[in-house]
Amino acid sequence: xxxxxxxxxxxxLLAAVLVGIxxxxxxxxxxxxxxxxxxxxxxxxxxxxxxxxFLLTWSPxxxxxxxxxxxxxxxxxxxxxxxxxxxxxLAMLFYGGMAGGVMFINLAPTGSNANLTSYLFGSLSTxxxxxxxxxxxxxxxxxxxxxxxxxxxxxVSQDEEFARVTGLPVRVxxxxxxxxxxxxxxxxxxxxxxxxxxxxMVVPVAAAQQITRSFAATFVIAVAIGVxxxxxxxxxxxxxxxxxxxxxxxxxxxxFIALTALAAPxxxxxxxxxxxxxxxxxxxxxxxxxxxxxxxxxGV
Numbered sequence: 001x002x003x004x005x006x007x008x009x010x011x012x013l014l015a016a017v018l019v020g021i022x023x024x025x026x027x028x029x030x031x032x033x034x035x036x037x038x039x040x041x042x043x044x045x046x047x048x049x050x051x052x053x054f055l056l057t058w059s060p061x062x063x064x065x066x067x068x069x070x071x072x073x074x075x076x077x078x079x080x081x082x083x084x085x086x087x088x089x090l091a092m093l094f095y096g097g098m099a100g101g102v103m104f105i106n107l108a109p110t111g112s113n114a115n116l117t118s119y120l121f122g123s124l125s126t127x128x129x130x131x132x133x134x135x136x137x138x139x140x141x142x143x144x145x146x147x148x149x150x151x152x153x154x155x156v157s158q159d160e161e162f163a164r165v166t167g168l169p170v171r172v173x174x175x176x177x178x179x180x181x182x183x184x185x186x187x188x189x190x191x192x193x194x195x196x197x198x199x200x201m202v203v204p205v206a207a208a209q210q211i212t213r214s215f216a217a218t219f220v221i222a223v224a225i226g227v228x229x230x231x232x233x234x235x236x237x238x239x240x241x242x243x244x245x246x247x248x249x250x251x252x253x254x255x256f257i258a259l260t261a262l263a264a265p266x267x268x269x270x271x272x273x274x275x276x277x278x279x280x281x282x283x284x285x286x287x288x289x290x291x292x293x294x295x296x297x298x299g300v
Contacts (some may be wrong), residue, residue: 001278003030003208003235003239005168008124008125008127009238011087011128011129011131011132012124012127012134012191012234012244013103013126013231013235014129014135014136015127015135015190015191015231015232015242016116016130016230016231016234016244016248017230017231018135018136018139019139019187019188019191019192019200019226019230020200020223020226020227020228020229020230020231021136021139021143021186021223021226021227022138022139022142022143022146022184022187022188022298023039023184023188023192023197023200023201023204023226024200024201024204024208024219024223024225024279025142025143025146025147025184025219025222025223026039026142026146026149026177026180026181026184026201026223027039027200027201027202027205027222027282028205028218028219028222028271029146029153029154029157030181030201030202031176031202031206031209032157032158033157033177036201036202036273037198038075038178038198039155039181039184039185039197039201039202040179040195040198041071041090041093041094041180041191041199042071042072042094042095042160042182042185043185043194043197044093044095044097044098044194044235045071045072045093045094045097046064046067046068046097046182046185046186047064047066047097047098047101047102047116047119047120047194048064048067048096048097048100048101048104049064049065049066049067049068049102049115049254049300050063050064050101050119050189050194051100051101051102051103051105051107051108051116051123051184051275052067052100052103052104052213054108054110054115054244055104055105055107055108056107057108057110057129059133059185059246060089060119061130061135061189061190062134063279064119064186064189065138065186067097067181067183067184068183068186070152070249071093071097071140071177071182072178072179072181072182073175073179074093075086075090075093075178076178078090078093078176079263080171082093089151091297093288101116101249102116104192106231107203118190119189119193120182120193120194120195121193121195121196121243121246122189122190122191122192122193122196122244122248123198123244123246124191124237124238124244125132125242127190127191128156128226131190131193134186135187135190136158138183138184138186138187139187141183142180142183142184142187143181145176146180147158147182151175151251152168152173153173153176153177154215155168155169156170156173156174156177158176159172171258184197184201185197188201191230191244191245191248192230192232192244192245192248192249193245195248196244196245196248199249199253200226200230200249200250200252201254202247203249203252203253204222204225204226204229204252204256205218205222205254206221206256207220207221207222207252207255207260208222208225208259209255209261210259210260210262210263211259211262211263213274214246224251225252225255229248229251229252229255232248233245233247233249233251233252234248235249235251237250277299279295283300
């Protein structure tokens with residue numbers, strides 16, 4: 001535990017824990033909406049914010065947050081109104097974000113490609129006190145939204161038309177999801193990096209889904225996986241001198257493989273238990289086939 005003697009590791013671990021909580025917390029809604037790669041697109045746009053931060057001598061984290069939020073709102077507008085040309089507009093937005101980031105950081109008097117690399121792939125030693133403050137504030141916003149509005153966000157993620165019929169403000173909730181995803185990207189970029197943050201938003205959720213049947217259980221296990229791999233990757237990076245972002249993502253994929261291997265025998269055990277329970281049920285008891293599983297799946 002000697003790594004805790006260093007201030008930069010204390011900051012890095014705090015940032016890692018917050019990333020491990022926020023990324024899967026937002027990712028679960030993106031997976032439900034079939035927008036698993038949205039975080040990757042926002043990460044490309046955030047590069048322009050990082051470059052502008054160096055060019056204007058302002059905090060790259062806060063500037064990246066501002067640009068990412070604007071980019072996320074624009075992505076939602078394109079999704080609503082883009083129709084057949086929407087994919088082209090999104091491609092230009094993503095690639096323009098990357099190009100803008102490289103251009104602005106090279107125009108900045110104190111910027112260089114080395115600075116950009118630390119934001120693209122994460123860096124332990126460059127997490128400053130101001131970065132930690134920004135990450136804490138942004139993470140609090142993400143947790144507040146993803147937990148406080150979990151029922152509404154779940155309903156919209158599952159079926160927009162049904163949510164609209166029930167009176168939910170679907171477009172407002174979609175925008176809020178996009179903005180929350182953008183904030184999460186900037187929370188994670190100092191630890192995981194902009195190019196790898198999408199994996200931490202999606203893979204823990206996919207891993208948790210291998211062994212769970214309800215939304216609530218998936219949420220809890222995905223966050224537990226996220227916190228475990230971010231802490232494990234950060235500590236491994238310190239001792240082995242390897243990139244933290246890549247280490248965290250590889251550990252996440254390892255967790256997915258392990259839970260996938262566990263899922264098959266677990267499913268067989270559940271099937272045997274269900275068969276035994278059905279055999280012991282009074283034949284006069286009438287149930288709708290699959291109703292128990294459906295109820296489990298919609299539990300929030």
